[in-house]
Amino acid sequence: MTLDARLRAHRGGFTVDLPLAAQDGEVVAVLGPNGAGKTTALHALAGLVPLEAGHVRVDGETWAGDGRHLGPERRAVGLLAADHLLFPHLTARANVAFGPRSRGASRREAEERADAELGALGVAELAGRRPSALSHGQAQRVALARALATDPRLLLLDEPLSALDPATRPQVRATLAARLRAYDGVTVVVTHDPLDALTLADRLVFVEGGAVVQEGTPADVVARPRDPYVAQVVGLNLFAGTADGEAVTTPLGPVVTGGHAHRGPSWVAFAPSAVALYPEKPHGSTRNLWPARVGSVELSGQTARVRLLIGAGRHDGPHVADTARDQGTRGADAAREHGQRGAPGQGDHGQRGHAGRHDGQHGADAARDHEDHGADAGRHDGPRRAEPGRDHENRGDGTVAVLADVTAGSVATMRLQPGADVWAGVKATEVSAYPS
Amino acid sequence: MGRARARSAGWSRAVLLVPAALGVGLVVLPLLGLLLRTEWGAFAAHLAAPVVWPAIRLSLVTTLVTVALCAVLGTPLAWLLSRADGRAATWLRAVLTVPVVLPPVVGGVALLMAYGRRGVVGAPLFEAFGLRLPFTPSAVVLAQVFVSLPFFVLAVEGAMRAVDGRYDAVAATLGASPLRIFVRVALPLAAPGIASGAALAWARALGEFGATITFAGNFAGRTQTAPLAVYVALQNDPQAALALSIAMLAVSLLVLGLLRGRWMR
Numbered sequence: 001m002t003l004d005a006r007l008r009a010h011r012g013g014f015t016v017d018l019p020l021a022a023q024d025g026e027v028v029a030v031l032g033p034n035g036a037g038k039t040t041a042l043h044a045l046a047g048l049v050p051l052e053a054g055h056v057r058v059d060g061e062t063w064a065g066d067g068r069h070l071g072p073e074r075r076a077v078g079l080l081a082a083d084h085l086l087f088p089h090l091t092a093r094a095n096v097a098f099g100p101r102s103r104g105a106s107r108r109e110a111e112e113r114a115d116a117e118l119g120a121l122g123v124a125e126l127a128g129r130r131p132s133a134l135s136h137g138q139a140q141r142v143a144l145a146r147a148l149a150t151d152p153r154l155l156l157l158d159e160p161l162s163a164l165d166p167a168t169r170p171q172v173r174a175t176l177a178a179r180l181r182a183y184d185g186v187t188v189v190v191t192h193d194p195l196d197a198l199t200l201a202d203r204l205v206f207v208e209g210g211a212v213v214q215e216g217t218p219a220d221v222v223a224r225p226r227d228p229y230v231a232q233v234v235g236l237n238l239f240a241g242t243a244d245g246e247a248v249t250t251p252l253g254p255v256v257t258g259g260h261a262h263r264g265p266s267w268v269a270f271a272p273s274a275v276a277l278y279p280e281k282p283h284g285s286t287r288n289l290w291p292a293r294v295g296s297v298e299l300s301g302q303t304a305r306v307r308l309l310i311g312a313g314r315h316d317g318p319h320v321a322d323t324a325r326d327q328g329t330r331g332a333d334a335a336r337e338h339g340q341r342g343a344p345g346q347g348d349h350g351q352r353g354h355a356g357r358h359d360g361q362h363g364a365d366a367a368r369d370h371e372d373h374g375a376d377a378g379r380h381d382g383p384r385r386a387e388p389g390r391d392h393e394n395r396g397d398g399t400v401a402v403l404a405d406v407t408a409g410s411v412a413t414m415r416l417q418p419g420a421d422v423w424a425g426v427k428a429t430e431v432s433a434y435p436s
Numbered sequence: 437m438g439r440a441r442a443r444s445a446g447w448s449r450a451v452l453l454v455p456a457a458l459g460v461g462l463v464v465l466p467l468l469g470l471l472l473r474t475e476w477g478a479f480a481a482h483l484a485a486p487v488v489w490p491a492i493r494l495s496l497v498t499t500l501v502t503v504a505l506c507a508v509l510g511t512p513l514a515w516l517l518s519r520a521d522g523r524a525a526t527w528l529r530a531v532l533t534v535p536v537v538l539p540p541v542v543g544g545v546a547l548l549m550a551y552g553r554r555g556v557v558g559a560p561l562f563e564a565f566g567l568r569l570p571f572t573p574s575a576v577v578l579a580q581v582f583v584s585l586p587f588f589v590l591a592v593e594g595a596m597r598a599v600d601g602r603y604d605a606v607a608a609t610l611g612a613s614p615l616r617i618f619v620r621v622a623l624p625l626a627a628p629g630i631a632s633g634a635a636l637a638w639a640r641a642l643g644e645f646g647a648t649i650t651f652a653g654n655f656a657g658r659t660q661t662a663p664l665a666v667y668v669a670l671q672n673d674p675q676a677a678l679a680l681s682i683a684m685l686a687v688s689l690l691v692l693g694l695l696r697g698r699w700m701r
Contacts, residue, residue, distance in 0.1 A: 098620070102611035
């Protein structure tokens with residue numbers, strides 16, 4: 001085990017208690033809302049803040065714990081923050097050479113190393129520039145080169161891409177991903193951007209209020225979130241419930257699933273793209289049907305994300321259709337069936353293509369949404385933390401929020417706007433349930 | 437009504453302008469007086485008066501030594517203070533500010549009590565080495581350091597504080613020792629603040645009168661700095677005092693101008 005750490009530190013009203021372990025070459029992403037204790041954890045690994053309890057061991061060497069605390073200058077770490085923090089009075093080359101020089105290399109060795117690191121990140125031609133003459137993306141690459149130039153055993157990335165504008169972020173992300181593949185130490189990347197986590201990391205650790213709420217491979221976490229915050233990050237509707245033979249009882253009412261073997265406490269998850277909206281109560285095959293009121297609609301390209309409130313003073317109570325047939329159209333195509341033939345271009349979304357795009361690329365879609373909103377996404381974290389999972393959980397007034405992705409065409413044909421009453425349906429096969 | 441409002445606007449502007457103009461006058465008039473009453477025809481001759489050059493030389497040498505001491509001792513102190521937060525640092529900062537508000541003569545008395553022949557440090561120094569500090573050029577420097585170091589430290593600490601602490605953190609993770617962080621990161625980034633701190637300290641040292649005359653005395657050629665020489669000359673050779681004053685004014689403006697161009701606004 002290359003990195004073996006248990007980080008306990010007190011931080012403003014709560015305690016961070018985070019076990020963290022990783023092998024050589026592994027990239028671990030720590031995700032969580034702002035103020036969850038991620039940066040504190042990172043600084044504890046770097047030696048910038050003392051541990052109250054716990055330990056940090058790297059390659060069998062104790063960096064902290066057992067009454068020992070190595071200062072950051074004596075740990076083999078590299079740190080990259082959201083702001084590049086390049087020394088403004090030094091050129092890019094001198095910035096990268098700073099680490100090797102500090103660790104005893106000769107000026108010439110250090111500069112050769114700096115040029116090599118800058119070259120590996122494709123910014124060799126910027127070596128003579130001061131940070132003020134670099135773009136954000138260039139500066140961040142130089143800062144990454146600087147962090148790696150000391151051969152750290154532990155590379156710590158603190159929101160490495162969050163300060164970049166959406167246009168340059170994908171390029172720097174690609175550079176970072178490629179460089180991390182070649183890096184043989186342990187990388188811990190702290191982020192609240194799911195796309196960073198999904199594209200860079202081998203393992204995700206979700207932290208809330210200083211504690212781990214879920215941990216797993218990206219594929220596992222995306223498929224089976226076990227926490228409202230995680231579900232929100234990966235863009236799934238998630239409800240806690242109790243499973244019996246036929247359905248899972250949730251705040252939405254009984255939800256029929258694609259089949260589940262277990263009984264008892266359970267999570268129920270379905271993608272927003274699996275939710276179909278109907279202007280009238282459909283007489284089709286959909287098993288899970290709820291009257292809903294539109295809370296908000298946000299358009300992103302050809303897809304609209306509709307926030308539905310279910311169970312708020314509607315004519316009927318929660319309702320489960322009893323038909324067993326699970327065929328038929330769904331999603332916005334269903335809406336088209338019921339509504340008038342709508343906006344031009346809507347027909348372009350063939351049923352299969354539409355479903356494929358949504359189901360297959362769901363993660364990427366959610367991530368792209370995030371990318372598009374850029375800094376906004378970050379700002380939203382604060383209030384979300386105060387009310388964890390508010391998009392998914394019972395809202396306390398008896399209503400439950402559900403997210404639905406529909407085409408822009410259906411927004412037009414159904415005139416979806418806040419306050420509109422619709423029916424929401426999810427096919428049983430689109431619902432997964434797993435024990436909690 | 438419009439006219440009334442216009443008159444009222446003019447009136448309220450006058451309320452602001454009159455005290456402002458009086459303030460400018462209070463500063464500019466004495467300077468003008470200095471320039472107008474100087475006998476420019478005999479200026480060179482007055483500058484050649486025997487008290488003038490030794491006093492200027494002593495002032496230049498002692499103030500430069502003072503600024504050097506402030507930089508060498510005050511910069512590390514300012515750096516440590518800028519990165520310290522705690523009750524001790526707060527107290528230390530308060531203590532260091534005392535000479536700024538203390539009447540300089542009181543400072544001179546305090547210096548005598550410390551370094552005088554019967555002083556806390558002065559007595560053992562005298563007994564052990566026969567060293568006598570008061571009424572020597574070293575005493576001039578000590579008095580100047582006492583009054584100007586606080587100016588230097590407070591100014592530089594402000595500049596160091598403005599250096600983002602995250603640079604320290606990054607430098608530390610890159611393997612830099614605290615000393616290397618100070619030399620390679622803090623010093624270059626705070627250089628403009630250090631320069632203006634040095635200018636402040638130098639100006640304060642150049643003008644030092646009360647502590648110097650109390651602690652170092654007023655011996656021509658030995659401890660009689662330019663301000664003391666001006667004061668003495670005013671009694672018996674006013675034109676020499678004027679010439680010396682003009683010379684000091686010129687040197688001050690020169691230093692201010694040099695600093696302004698490079699580091700200050």
